[in-house]
Amino acid sequence: MLCDVAMDANGNGKRDPLHGGPVYFNRRAASNDESNRTTDLEFVYDDTDIHANEVAELYSYTEQYELQLNLKAFEDQMEWYKLRPWWQNLTKSQQRSVIYKLLDQLEVSNKQLRMKSARCILYLAQGCWAEVQSDKEQQDWTRTNVMLLYEAGIFPAFVELLNIEIENSTTATSAIRKLAVSLADSIDLRVILSVLYIITEVMREELKNIEHSEYKDNVEAFKEDLVNPYGEELLIVKLLGMVTCFCSGSAPHFPMKKVLLLLWKLILVSLGGIDALRELKKQYREEAGLDTQQEDTIEVARMMRASSPPMSAADLLETQNQKRNNRPFRRSLMKQSSLDDPGLGMEYEGGEPPNNTTANEGDGELIVFLGPGGPGGWNQTYYEDQNNQSQLRPGTPQLIKGKGLPWTPKVRQKDVDTFLEVARMKFVGYKLQGDRESLAGLPQPIHEGVTTLKKHMYTSLAETQIRKEEEIARNPMSTLEPPLRQTPTEILYQAILPNLPQYMIALLKILLAAAPTSKAKTDSINILADVLPEEMPMTVLQSMKLGIDVNRHKEIIVKAVSAILLLLLKHFKLNHVYQFEFMSQHLVFANCIPLVLKFLNQNIIAYIEVKNVIPILDFPMCVIGDQPELTTESLEIGHSQSFSWRNVFSCINLLRILNKLTKWKHSRIMMLVVFKSAPILKRTLKVRHAMMQLYVLKLLKMQTKYLGRQWRKTNMKTISVIYAKVRHRLNDDWAYGNDLEARPWDFQVEECELRTCVDQFNNRRYSSIPRDEEMEPIDASVTSVLGANVELTEEFKQHYELWLQQEVFQRSINWDELLDPTACEI
Known part of the structure; x- marks a missing residue:
């Protein structure tokens, strides 16, 4: 459903005869516009890409030669065991025997023997690719071998190896002294992280069909392991610590791409993805006594169609000239290019817009938008008067019929x-x-x-949690603290709370370094340490290959970081809103909002269509069967898709993060205005994908009142798409209110109050600082006081008889006065 300005036969805006303002009406989109449908991106938003692509992205093209080192280590080891190097011909008992021998070898003091065993295990986790003939066969063997490795205890053994490598100060010192860190500096770490990643990724894939999986027990045990510390801390916390050390410069050799990919998949497996979030939200709302029948944003967005992007100024002038010269009034309106889903089209019952749509007096602009009719339906009229004040008038007579809007309207x-x-x-x-x-x-x-x-x-879960916190703050002694539910999210929050600000800063630093809009600086962190070879390429072909590899490397890092931040925000908000607010504030303090805008301030169409991929070099294609010769032409082929899955995924994630940070936060919305986000976001609307457009339109809607009337006049088509695609808040004056004098610091009180509430929440639930004794309840029971165990000092025990003589025998006590409550001095 769109709102357009009515035009007369001469192409001029039609005026409301009663008020003099322009008349807006809903126009029906052409349902047979096949040209628009064919240009929509066939992108389906999900937790991850397909399993094969997720595994392939673990390896850089420059690492290809190391795959052969894994095979050589396996063949040598099998020869040492006096077995044929043919894994598929071994029985299950022989395979387990080999794995246990390799596990024993991981514990020897000789590092070369340890890493040789680690490479053998990596070759097994990679599916014994030298023995297979197809990708499918390789994936099947990877799944089988990973389960054998997990049952043997390989995962915790490799976590211990990771600890040893992290604490290896010799390697770190050597990398710091080097002018340029390369692949050779992280060779052992990359082997260890690759094994951990493959096991995690296979478990994640198995988790999707766990009810029908023969390895159900393994997957559930693996999930349980992830929320328990390996040694002193959680594996997720250990990886976040690696990210922080890398950004501080104390460990420049850490392979950040592999660290971030593993971190992302561990969070995804332990906390859950889209489906888990949906089920948790339903469960928590039901426990809080709230309605659970609500639309799921992702599911509804998947059913929506993309909108045509707003026309440029030149195209708009040309279109208006054509309308003026060739088309009568009504026909010109009905044939305009569609901006919304034809299924949402509306039309007037009488064929012409009625003139008596309202009985209000005064000069102003009138806009009518309607939702589903009939019982329980809603419709309303907004009227903007001369003072720019908007009024909600529910119950307006139904003027327009049609399917309605994709969302049920809400009000707080x-x-x-x-x-x-x-x-x-x-x-x-x-x-x-x-x-x-x-x-x-x-x-x-x-x-x-x-x-x-x-x-x-609509009452949100966050509002319920905030009301409970306010009640505890008002009545700290009489209000009982609800018991902490030890969910995976709660356990993770408690573990990362002490260093959460540093973790957020480190992740944003890496995101900034990987953004295509960032300019190379000599003092910035080097995220290419695990993709650049020791010797730089000498030929044009090698240079082209390395260039594609570097760009692909950055894209994968952006994909992983954006997914990590979004997952943590979503899960923390469900678990407790103040956990979410704590993380959000530190992201805002670390300039996350301008960083995301900086990322989006590029040619988004070119970014999502770029093909930084060489299919013949992707694993396992690069090692199965005869390898074709690499030529300049083969580098330019790319995938058959018209878009890059990971880049579209990253853009949607970043837009969702921006929405999470700014929703209902006036000071942060003003940051969007100050950083001139409107033109950046409008350019992003050129991407023909409904979900991406939805999150862009939400960001535009929340700042419209601060952009002024002139901006709305020149962006009416964008306003129309917002009406058609974004949920309505029944008495929200986003499209009519003007707040041009507002400044970011006008709303800083809100941020300070929020910070106070969050600090009180964290101190009360997680701080080890002792509470004020005067605020603690007094134990007035004689039995419990006399029965309490009192620790006597050694000095008191030595002089006990003297204390009896001075304090008991020589002191007279008036028991009548002691027992008289009126005689007690306070």
Whole structure:
């Protein structure tokens, strides 16, 4: 459903005869616009790409030669065991025997023998690719071998190897002294991380069909292991520590791409992805007594169609000239290019827009937008008067019929309270603090408006949690603290809480270094240490290959970091809103908002269509069968898809993060305005993908009132798409209110209050600082006080008889006075 300006036969804007303002009406999109459909991206948003691509992205093209080292280590080891180097011909018992021997070898003091054993295990985890004939066969053997390795205890053994390499100060010192760190500096770490990643990725893939999996016990045990410390800390915390050390410069040789990919998959397996979040949200809302029948944003967005991007100024002038010269009024309107889903199209019952759409007086702009009709349906009119004040008028007669909008409109309890307060002051002249039911003295339309608002009122889980925290803060002694639920998210939050600010800064530093809009600086961190070879390429072909590899490397890092941040934000918000707010504030303090805008401030179409991939060099294609000769032509082929999955995925993740950080936060919305995000976001609308456009439109909607009336006049088509695609808040004046004088510091009080609430929450639940004894309840029971164990000092024990003589025998006690409560001195 779109709102367009009505035009007369001469191409001029049609004026409302009653008010003089332009008339907006809903226009129907052409349902047979096949040209628009064919240009939509066939991208399906999910937790990850397909399993084969996720494994292939673990390896850089410059690492290809190391695959042969794994095979050579395996053949040598099998010869040492006096066995044929043919894994498939061994029985299960022989295979297990070999794995246990390799596991024993991992514990020897000789590092060369340890790493030789590690390479053998990596070859097994890679599916014994020298013995297979197809990708499918290699994946099957990877799955089988990974389960054998996990059952033998390889995963914790490699975590211990990782600890040894992290603490290897010799390697770190050598890397710091080098002018250029290369692949050779991280060779052992990359072997260890690769084994850990492959096991995790296979378990994640198995988790998707766990109910029908023969390895169900292994997968569940693996998930349980991840929320328990390996040694002193969680593996996720250990990897975050590696990221921090890398960014601080104390460990420049850490292979960041592999670290981040492993970190992402560990979070995904232990906490859960899209489906797990949906189920957790339903469970938590049900426990809180809230409605669970709500649309899922991702599911609804998958069913939506993309909108055509707003036309440029030149195209707009040309289109208007064509309308003026060739088309009558009504026909010109119905044939405009579609901006929305044809299924959402609306039309007037009488064929022409009625002139009596409202009975309001005064000069202003009128816009009518309607939702589903019939019982329980809603419709409303906004009217913007001369003072730029918008009013909600629920219950407007149904003027337009059609399918309606993709979302059920919502309203918050706070908005209902505000509506009642304004109505009472206007019609009655007084307030009723805390009264949400009394409507005495209010006219019938207000009654209908309150009924409509309450029918669509939505209480979020976050509001319930905040109310509980406010109650605890008001009555700390009488309000019981709810027991901590030891969920995987809660365990992870407690583990990363002490160093969470440093983790967020480190992740954003890496994201900045990997962004295509970032310029190379001599003092920036080197995220290419695990992709650059020791010897730089000498030929044009080698240079082209390395260039593609470097760009691919950066894209994978952006994909991993964006997924990590989004997953943590989503899970923390479900677990407790103040955990989410704590992480959000530190992201904002670390300049996450301008960083994401900087990332989006590029040619997004070119970014999502770029093909930084060489299919014949992807694992396992690069080692199975006869290898074709690498030529300049083969480097330019790329995949058959018209877009890069990982780049579209990264863009959507970053837009979702930006939405999470700014929703309902006025100071952060003002940051979007100050950093001039509107033109950047408008360019992003050129990507023909409904979900990406939805998150862009949400960001534009929240800042529209700060952009001014002139911006709205010149961006009416964007406003129309927002009406069609974004959920309506029934009494939100986003499209009509003007707040041009607002500045970021005007809303800093909100941030300070939020910071205070978050600090109180963290100190109360997780701080080891002892509480104020004066605020603690007093134990007045004689039995418990006399029965308490008192630790006596050695000095007191030595002089016990002297204490009895001075304090007991020589001191007279008036028991009557002691027992008289009125005689006690306070």
